Amino acid sequence: MPVQSGVNSTLALHSSGAIWASLISFVVGTVALFIVVIAARQQWPEVSSLKEAPWWAWTGGLMGALFVATSAFLAPRLGAATMIALFAAGQLVMSLVLDHLGWATFPEHNINLWRILGVLMLFGGVLLIRFN
Template identity: 25%
Template sequence: MYFNIRIKLPLYLILPSARIYLGQYFKGVVEITGTWFAMLTAMIAGISMAVQGSLNAVLGKYTGQMEATFVVHIIGSTAVGIIILFGLGKGDLSNVLKAPWYAYLGGILSVVIIYGVIASIPKVGVSLATTAIIVGQVSMALLIDHFGFFGLDKVAFTWTKFFGLVALALGAKLML
């Protein structure tokens, strides 16, 4: 998917580990569009998931795991509602009933995800829980891509992807 949004960031914010500087500060600017924007967005989402899981686990200690799941969804729904009310949403809620029935299962899966994170982090820690989540996500994503579940475009499963998944799972095992 191509994004029309164009964001200009200093290169040192995008590639801090590269340590590429011209003088004291690098003045170059990189325009992030398309795949780069999507990958940056995904990376921010991943960072947010680790922080969110930690915060949700703390809340769960005080309220209970299922109760924390409820509170988190109320807060998230309120935040998104405010965003939509301010006109920052790009969609059209009048089309909500046109979606196929299975599209609504995302709400139920959200409860499974949040509860699973809240329940697992106190027992195994943030890094191991997050690693297990990632292995599960990538495994399911490969199946969804390969078979084109939910009407999505098919993306062929390759041996390279298989070995990447195996390496990811072995890395997860090393974290035990």
């Protein structure tokens, strides 16, 4: 993730900003995945099966675009260590919520004191990295 953020941040400097860099990144990624699908002779998904997916199952690309644009914007401002520490801490908090609710195919794991302490320790690490 830090290398990708740095690469996209550099592209943002040469392409009028993080949004253009993100678009270019996704186009390159889409072409690469299309080549892999063709080379691996992957079977095309059935439309009827895709129609059965819940609406939120289609939002992964939006989340990816938000991540790429955000990291391209933040990388030169925060540095790799602080940015990744913040991302990891935020992802861990959301992971606890997803586990607790058992949402999006995750098995249920209740939030407990140990999990909360783990998150607090990670946020402590973020503070140590940011304000060393």
